[in-house]
Amino acid sequence: QEIRLLAGDTGTGGALFEEMAKSFEEANPGVDVVVEEVSYQTIVESLPVQLEAGEGPDIAIITDLGGLSRFYLDITDYVDADYFEKEWGQTLAWLRGGRDTDAIFGMPTTLTVNGAYVNLTLFEQAGVPVPEEGATWQEWAEATRQVAEATGTDFAMEMDRSGHRFASLAISYGAELVDEEGKPVVDDGLRAAIEQFVEWHENGTMPMDLWGAVGGSTHRELFSDFLNANVVLYFGGSWTLAQMDTEVGDLFDWAVMPAPCGPSSCTVMPGGGAMTAFAHTEHPELAGKLINHFAQPENLDFYISNEVEIPSAASQIANGVEYPDASERTKEALATFTAQIPKMADAAYRFQGWRYQRAMMNALTTRISQVLNNELDVDGALERIEEDVNLAIEAAEGQS
Amino acid sequence: MASLTLDKVTKSFGAVEVIPGVDLDIKDGEFVVFVGPSGCGKSTLLRLIAGLEDVSDGDIRIEGDSVVSIPAADRGVAMVFQSYALYPHMTVRENLSFGLENIRMAKPEITRRVTEAATLLQIEQLLERRPKQLSGGQRQRVAIGRAITRDPKIFLFDEPLSNLDAELRVMMRVEITKLHERLGNTMIYVTHDQIEAMTMADKIVVLRKGVIEQVGAPLDLYNHPRNLFVAGFIGSPRMNFVEGRIEALGEHTITFAADGLPPLVLDGAVEGAATGAPVTLGVRPEDFLVSHAAEKGWPATVSIAEQYGASSYLHCTLPGDRPVLIHEPGQSKAGRGDVIHVAPPAGRWHLFDAEGLALGNPRLS
Amino acid sequence: MASLTLDKVTKSFGAVEVIPGVDLDIKDGEFVVFVGPSGCGKSTLLRLIAGLEDVSDGDIRIEGDSVVSIPAADRGVAMVFQSYALYPHMTVRENLSFGLENIRMAKPEITRRVTEAATLLQIEQLLERRPKQLSGGQRQRVAIGRAITRDPKIFLFDEPLSNLDAELRVMMRVEITKLHERLGNTMIYVTHDQIEAMTMADKIVVLRKGVIEQVGAPLDLYNHPRNLFVAGFIGSPRMNFVEGRIEALGEHTITFAADGLPPLVLDGAVEGAATGAPVTLGVRPEDFLVSHAAEKGWPATVSIAEQYGASSYLHCTLPGDRPVLIHEPGQSKAGRGDVIHVAPPAGRWHLFDAEGLALGNPRLS
Amino acid sequence: MTEASMTKTDMSVSAFLMRRRGRGRFHWTDGLTYAYLLLGLVVMFVPVLWVVVSSFKTPANLAEFPPTILPFSAETAVVEGFDEPLPLFDVVGEDGETVRLAQIRRVGIQAQMIDPADPEAGRIVVPVENATPVRRVYLAFENYTNLLASSGNQIWRYVFNSLFITVVATVITLVMNSMAAFALSKYRFRGSNVALVSILATLMIPATVVLVPTYMIVAQLGLVGNLWGVILPTVATPTGVFLLRQYMLTIPDELIEAARMDHASEWRIFWRIILPLSSPALAVVAIFSILSRWNDFLLPLVVLNRRESYTLQLALASFQTEYGIQYEILLAMTTLTALPLACAFIFLQRYITTGIASTGIK
Amino acid sequence: MSAGTQFAAAAGAVVALPARLVEPVMYGLQRLLGIRRMPWVFLLPNLVAVILFALLPVFINVFYSVSGSDRLFPWDRPLVGGANYATLFDCDNFLDPSTCSRDLFWRALGNSLVFVPVQVTAMILIALLTAICLNRDIRARGFFRGIFFFPVMLSPVVVALTWQWILQRNGALNGLISSAGLTPVNWLVFPNTAFFWSVFVTVWAHMGFYTIILLAGLQAIPRDVYEAARMDSATPWRVFTRITLPLLKPVLLVVFILAVIRSVQTFDELYVLTGGGPGSATMLMVQYIFEVGFASQPRNFGLAAAASLLLGVALLIFTGIQMRISRSGRDD
Numbered sequence A: 001q002e003i004r005l006l007a008g009d010t011g012t013g014g015a016l017f018e019e020m021a022k023s024f025e026e027a028n029p030g031v032d033v034v035v036e037e038v039s040y041q042t043i044v045e046s047l048p049v050q051l052e053a054g055e056g057p058d059i060a061i062i063t064d065l066g067g068l069s070r071f072y073l074d075i076t077d078y079v080d081a082d083y084f085e086k087e088w089g090q091t092l093a094w095l096r097g098g099r100d101t102d103a104i105f106g107m108p109t110t111l112t113v114n115g116a117y118v119n120l121t122l123f124e125q126a127g128v129p130v131p132e133e134g135a136t137w138q139e140w141a142e143a144t145r146q147v148a149e150a151t152g153t154d155f156a157m158e159m160d161r162s163g164h165r166f167a168s169l170a171i172s173y174g175a176e177l178v179d180e181e182g183k184p185v186v187d188d189g190l191r192a193a194i195e196q197f198v199e200w201h202e203n204g205t206m207p208m209d210l211w212g213a214v215g216g217s218t219h220r221e222l223f224s225d226f227l228n229a230n231v232v233l234y235f236g237g238s239w240t241l242a243q244m245d246t247e248v249g250d251l252f253d254w255a256v257m258p259a260p261c262g263p264s265s266c267t268v269m270p271g272g273g274a275m276t277a278f279a280h281t282e283h284p285e286l287a288g289k290l291i292n293h294f295a296q297p298e299n300l301d302f303y304i305s306n307e308v309e310i311p312s313a314a315s316q317i318a319n320g321v322e323y324p325d326a327s328e329r330t331k332e333a334l335a336t337f338t339a340q341i342p343k344m345a346d347a348a349y350r351f352q353g354w355r356y357q358r359a360m361m362n363a364l365t366t367r368i369s370q371v372l373n374n375e376l377d378v379d380g381a382l383e384r385i386e387e388d389v390n391l392a393i394e395a396a397e398g399q400s
Numbered sequence B, C: 001m002a003s004l005t006l007d008k009v010t011k012s013f014g015a016v017e018v019i020p021g022v023d024l025d026i027k028d029g030e031f032v033v034f035v036g037p038s039g040c041g042k043s044t045l046l047r048l049i050a051g052l053e054d055v056s057d058g059d060i061r062i063e064g065d066s067v068v069s070i071p072a073a074d075r076g077v078a079m080v081f082q083s084y085a086l087y088p089h090m091t092v093r094e095n096l097s098f099g100l101e102n103i104r105m106a107k108p109e110i111t112r113r114v115t116e117a118a119t120l121l122q123i124e125q126l127l128e129r130r131p132k133q134l135s136g137g138q139r140q141r142v143a144i145g146r147a148i149t150r151d152p153k154i155f156l157f158d159e160p161l162s163n164l165d166a167e168l169r170v171m172m173r174v175e176i177t178k179l180h181e182r183l184g185n186t187m188i189y190v191t192h193d194q195i196e197a198m199t200m201a202d203k204i205v206v207l208r209k210g211v212i213e214q215v216g217a218p219l220d221l222y223n224h225p226r227n228l229f230v231a232g233f234i235g236s237p238r239m240n241f242v243e244g245r246i247e248a249l250g251e252h253t254i255t256f257a258a259d260g261l262p263p264l265v266l267d268g269a270v271e272g273a274a275t276g277a278p279v280t281l282g283v284r285p286e287d288f289l290v291s292h293a294a295e296k297g298w299p300a301t302v303s304i305a306e307q308y309g310a311s312s313y314l315h316c317t318l319p320g321d322r323p324v325l326i327h328e329p330g331q332s333k334a335g336r337g338d339v340i341h342v343a344p345p346a347g348r349w350h351l352f353d354a355e356g357l358a359l360g361n362p363r364l365s
Numbered sequence D: 001m002t003e004a005s006m007t008k009t010d011m012s013v014s015a016f017l018m019r020r021r022g023r024g025r026f027h028w029t030d031g032l033t034y035a036y037l038l039l040g041l042v043v044m045f046v047p048v049l050w051v052v053v054s055s056f057k058t059p060a061n062l063a064e065f066p067p068t069i070l071p072f073s074a075e076t077a078v079v080e081g082f083d084e085p086l087p088l089f090d091v092v093g094e095d096g097e098t099v100r101l102a103q104i105r106r107v108g109i110q111a112q113m114i115d116p117a118d119p120e121a122g123r124i125v126v127p128v129e130n131a132t133p134v135r136r137v138y139l140a141f142e143n144y145t146n147l148l149a150s151s152g153n154q155i156w157r158y159v160f161n162s163l164f165i166t167v168v169a170t171v172i173t174l175v176m177n178s179m180a181a182f183a184l185s186k187y188r189f190r191g192s193n194v195a196l197v198s199i200l201a202t203l204m205i206p207a208t209v210v211l212v213p214t215y216m217i218v219a220q221l222g223l224v225g226n227l228w229g230v231i232l233p234t235v236a237t238p239t240g241v242f243l244l245r246q247y248m249l250t251i252p253d254e255l256i257e258a259a260r261m262d263h264a265s266e267w268r269i270f271w272r273i274i275l276p277l278s279s280p281a282l283a284v285v286a287i288f289s290i291l292s293r294w295n296d297f298l299l300p301l302v303v304l305n306r307r308e309s310y311t312l313q314l315a316l317a318s319f320q321t322e323y324g325i326q327y328e329i330l331l332a333m334t335t336l337t338a339l340p341l342a343c344a345f346i347f348l349q350r351y352i353t354t355g356i357a358s359t360g361i362k
Numbered sequence E: 001m002s003a004g005t006q007f008a009a010a011a012g013a014v015v016a017l018p019a020r021l022v023e024p025v026m027y028g029l030q031r032l033l034g035i036r037r038m039p040w041v042f043l044l045p046n047l048v049a050v051i052l053f054a055l056l057p058v059f060i061n062v063f064y065s066v067s068g069s070d071r072l073f074p075w076d077r078p079l080v081g082g083a084n085y086a087t088l089f090d091c092d093n094f095l096d097p098s099t100c101s102r103d104l105f106w107r108a109l110g111n112s113l114v115f116v117p118v119q120v121t122a123m124i125l126i127a128l129l130t131a132i133c134l135n136r137d138i139r140a141r142g143f144f145r146g147i148f149f150f151p152v153m154l155s156p157v158v159v160a161l162t163w164q165w166i167l168q169r170n171g172a173l174n175g176l177i178s179s180a181g182l183t184p185v186n187w188l189v190f191p192n193t194a195f196f197w198s199v200f201v202t203v204w205a206h207m208g209f210y211t212i213i214l215l216a217g218l219q220a221i222p223r224d225v226y227e228a229a230r231m232d233s234a235t236p237w238r239v240f241t242r243i244t245l246p247l248l249k250p251v252l253l254v255v256f257i258l259a260v261i262r263s264v265q266t267f268d269e270l271y272v273l274t275g276g277g278p279g280s281a282t283m284l285m286v287q288y289i290f291e292v293g294f295a296s297q298p299r300n301f302g303l304a305a306a307a308s309l310l311l312g313v314a315l316l317i318f319t320g321i322q323m324r325i326s327r328s329g330r331d332d
């Protein structure tokens, strides 16, 4: 009996699971757990198509939690359901993709959090005080602009070209993005966020390279700008920590900042991976049990601490996790990231668990880029975002 | 070594009838040459015999057995193509043995046959070369060798020498004749070339538009063409023709007249001639007797005198702007603008009636 | 219409010297033919004159003016290529006028010249066709027409007839000769073909390996070849050669002997002959006198008798397995296996010394 | 040979360039030609060269602007009392003199330095703008070793997969396309035009557009994750059939007739006569097949869902993920994947031109 | 040629064994079916592959275009009739893409309509110029040929990454510009420059292919025609316009059709280089189709298929017209 587990090839993920699976194999003779590392692109782009065709692995660690919902295997019967509910109550809902069910579809592995990296050295050189926790996006923009001016840095702020990142800003500005029924919401909060965003691009706070220069739903980032001290604040994600630590070295001081605030809230977007089994598997019970095995606290701790990731289980968040190999700065940053979790808005959670989240995010990137290039005005963009998502929903449900 | 019979063979390509119906008997061991103008169906006929095309109607028999439904490879005929069709990527040896390997002949037997053919054609030292590394004549020999190794009953040649230069052509012509004498197989040979037809054939078949005009030994055809077409086609340079009429019939002479020309008294007599009948007089260039001084025969103005060294050709014009070509042995003294007088000697002329058919046989000898 | 002088012209391609040095004078209005074996540099010489290649050394003068540094287009020469090199995408008219348009000649003048050339060559009705739609002879005519319209001082032809079939070749040959007579331009003509050289030239230039072997009028070369090479090269079929020695020198006779052959007494005398000297005897096929009965001359066994109709070629073997070709006018009675006796008549033979140079001039006439 | 090489050495470079091959004088158009070709050399080749050079740069060196032409890295020195080697800097002191110091730590605009020659002298605080790093040319082969290591030493597996797909698909393409081309060029039969047109019409279908249905068919055939799932959909190339057919049309029919008279079966005619004779065209088709199979990306991305079946291109792409682009490794990988092709090309370029010329596209 | 044969020998060795197995089978088939049916036997493998992996997908696409949902298997998909087409054509004013429901489709179409002619023209002009230069009697001809062909071998991803690496704000090009004392330009940020570089990079990557084909075409023009033109006092320019161009026409036509087809299909390079941006300035048809049908979630196969069929029909009509024109040109 063979169980195939697909893991993205970032970090050391695959190897860790392989190690943890050993004890499972010992406990269940004749079972062979094959862990395969694939590129992230495979997980995002080809795994869904494979699943459509009834192909693919038995288990995978996926990031589009809601979108793939209908392929999941219900593992309620094979796991300690109460334990799961207790540890991951919120994120389990994401896996249900808006379906009205209590089924358990998997185990969230890690949590990721969007966040802002700030070049402290530049602040220091400019003699501008670093905004405190609770500072608004506008205050941050103002401060970083001053720093950039004073130090001759190219740009004040940058943000990954990703709908997920933008959603952080949008929700802080009061955008709902999705309502309880799973319908897209285009409201004044979103409008305000987009207007703000456009303004920053127009006045040079943000460079056009990311959101301006790229079209469609293409993901783009320019983290190298931050590493080269070309930008004061970079809004990215918690997964970049390791790279920061190794590449910046002692070139400058940096830190992760608490989520900037908008008029509505001080939230960032959560994200993360979850380990799910798929309905087409030939060994549902084994798959379920394997997930349950990984979900055991000792395995969770082992995994999170080695991976240097933000934990997803409630108890871990509450108790903290030891990161024996991480540097001081990283631990500090991780602590900051973890501290954002309780502050996240409901809308952020709802959006993260929405089946059509990706449709909305694609619409956001596409349309905002068009606004930046004067192909649309903000009203037009809002209209189209709603239209795009509705069309996607209709198409997906086969009634277009 | 076999006889071949074509029995009312017809062939059409789509709606076009290329061979309207050919009857022909070829005896065992004969060397038969097909000649005829381009497009007259010589190649088609050969390919029908080879089995590369299917007959539309009629029958082909080899040694009395019908072969129309037998595939080309099994008819026991071998073909030498105009372009040789040697396999360019194989050595001479492989070219010779390919056909034998295909019928899974034993290796030693193949070697024996290849060596034999190579010896016969004196290409032993070329066996490991590729066709590209051979001269035209050598390629020709290999092509023949390929046919020989198959030990066919009938050899078919489709203008095998037309790609060679003049000198080589003469040589290969002689070699093929010798080969025929040595092997004694039936051979059918298609050519455009007068000389080849005249010198190689036991029997020449003259074709026009898919129809046989005359069959016979070379000198028979040369001396006694059955009609205008054959008369004009056989012989190079071709026979001179003058259209006119019979003015008078003597006992042993015929007086031929044409507008603007002095009447010419021909020695000899033919059957079927009638006074006043419109006829065409044909005289071969070498049959004109030339007198540079005496005013006997037709006056011809030399427009070009071509000196070949061994002989001379005088391109002349008869009155009435009739071009006529005269062959004089040796180095002629006539030059451009000279007027010479020409007339055919006794019997060395041909008369054709209005339909183009030869009137009897004038030759005295 | 111009004279042409080649003054120590040499040409090398890289390290290979193709023309080691050629001196030649061509007079205004002459028709000069270059002949020689393949690769001897005929085309190269022509292209040097045309200006398509640059001379390595030496001088080329047209009407006394050096042209070596003048581009091809301005030398006043026109070239007719072996492949015709017609512009395939232009009509005949465009082909003819392209060169004239290039020099910005006035439209009416162009039309005049094209019409003139077309009339001259009888291609008026082809003017709107493309080269693809023309027969070989027609293309040839267009190629010549293209040269004519440019009204060149010198015409250059590089084997212009080699792509035509035998019959057309004869026709075009005559036409080019006529053209030369009409236009009177200097023409230089390269060919492989014996007959073309013999019949068209005012002057033949025989080349070997880029060196001129002999220059002269066709019959001069035919009758008085300066050396073995020219003797063997001029004349078709080629001269028969027998190696031997001079056994005795009479006053008006020379006795020639070769191993295994009865000594042959040749009528006529040459300078520079010495008793016992090794020589080569050359006799042209048509110069052998054949006696079918009398035992005079060398005995020759007929291996193949080729009947052309108008004449016959006897392929014979002399004792000592020496092949010899004999030309008999008319239809020979000799057949395979017959033994005939052959000898050259007075003066119709050539002797060459050990270096291959002709010994004086034996011809009596 | 010796003579030729001697004359060559005698010629100055300009004479070498000015002289055209063989004969002729230097014409102004030759000058233009060389100018154009040199421009082409810069535009076509320098970018690639740039990537190769860049692949030998350290990440820090890569990030510099303006970029350095050669790969540099900071010079380091081992200083007593410090475990790690320290980077060296040339520091302009207040007196205007330059001293070479080792940097211990940099904080913002100031750096703590130490004199490597005299560690006892203690730490010196230096403003950053007065210090320039001491650098030397350094080829960062570690980009390559890291690449090999980070792929878990599976790189050979990817190479094998790529090679397998390329070779097998190319061989099948050649055989299948030439069989089809043989049928379409050497037989007259009803339906040949329809077959030809339907094969050629597929030229118009962008692979991207039919990716999903193609994947579905592959899935139905059970070939997902299997190298054959990438090989089979790509073997029936329309251009291959077209090129081979054009070429085979030039092979005289008489050869086939001769072979038929030689008792050869149709397959033997194809295999022993036509195929060897088409080798120039086969070489061209092979080259293009190799290029496109080796560089194929989208289809493998969907079909090859197991890491063990990854191709080099997929591995290359996996270095550009949502978790950041590691340019140094990406560049190294780029160089590595393009390298085999470059080698193949050096050997094959002549045959591409002559091959295409002989296929007589008309 | 000799290497061609060597190559054939090597390839032959690889397939020698299977071939030995195939031969009796094929011979048996020939016995069974007769020579007349053998062409179909030879066609069969290729035809099966074509039908299975080229024609069948097209038909599936046709079905996709009239059905809905994000399901992969046709039998899971409900029919929706022309709804997808209706969505695509839902426009107030066809001249203004922003009035359309699927404005990006129309923008992509518009971009393609500009991109294809510009890119094809540039491509052919440059390839022709290069081929002519390479066809001259020059030194190091093989080397230059290699240089111009080299990019053809690079994968589209590599090409795009290379140029992105050079064109980015801190890339080599800007390095060069700023060291020359000029102001660097952020090339991929402005629609016009981004469009220029899109054309440039795709031409850069593919022109070698066409150069080689044109070069082969040039070499097929007989030398003596040029010599005849030389004797005819033709200037280089006239030789080019009156001899070279007309004689190259058939090859140019092939190149033109291929270039157009491939230009319309441009995707990989630009997807990586510009992602269709800035905004939608360089988004071409195939990228639109890819985004709708593949990159987005949920995947709208129906809409993508409808768009791709429209594209296919357009290409088919274009090629048909081209063929018609060329044929009529050849007849006269």
Ligand SMILES: Nc1ncnc2c1ncn2[C@@H]1O[C@H](COP(=O)(O)OP(=O)(O)OP(=O)(O)O)[C@@H](O)[C@H]1O
Residues within 6 Å of the ligand: B013, B016, B018, B036, B037, B038, B039, B040, B041, B042, B043, B044, B045, B192
């Ligand atoms: N496969 C074919 N399809 C249609 N017509 C054909 C075919 N083969 C030959 N023909 C026609 O049949 C006629 C006879 O052709 P064939 O090749 O037998 O002539 P030929 O006497 O050999 O001519 P040549 O001396 O030029 O070789 C010609 O008019 C030719 O056009």
Ligand SMILES: Nc1ncnc2c1ncn2[C@@H]1O[C@H](COP(=O)(O)OP(=O)(O)OP(=O)(O)O)[C@@H](O)[C@H]1O
Residues within 6 Å of the ligand: C013, C018, C036, C037, C038, C039, C040, C041, C042, C043, C044, C045, C192
């Ligand atoms: N461009 C060239 N480069 C090098 N060698 C050449 C070139 N052109 C001709 N040659 C060589 O020069 C010699 C003479 O060639 P040329 O073409 O003048 O001969 P030819 O007498 O015209 O022969 P043919 O009768 O076959 O046409 C040959 O050995 C040939 O190989």
Ligand SMILES: [Mg+2]
Residues within 6 Å of the ligand: B042, B043, B044, B158
């Ligand atoms: Mg024929």
Ligand SMILES: [Mg+2]
Residues within 6 Å of the ligand: C042, C043, C044
């Ligand atoms: Mg020549």
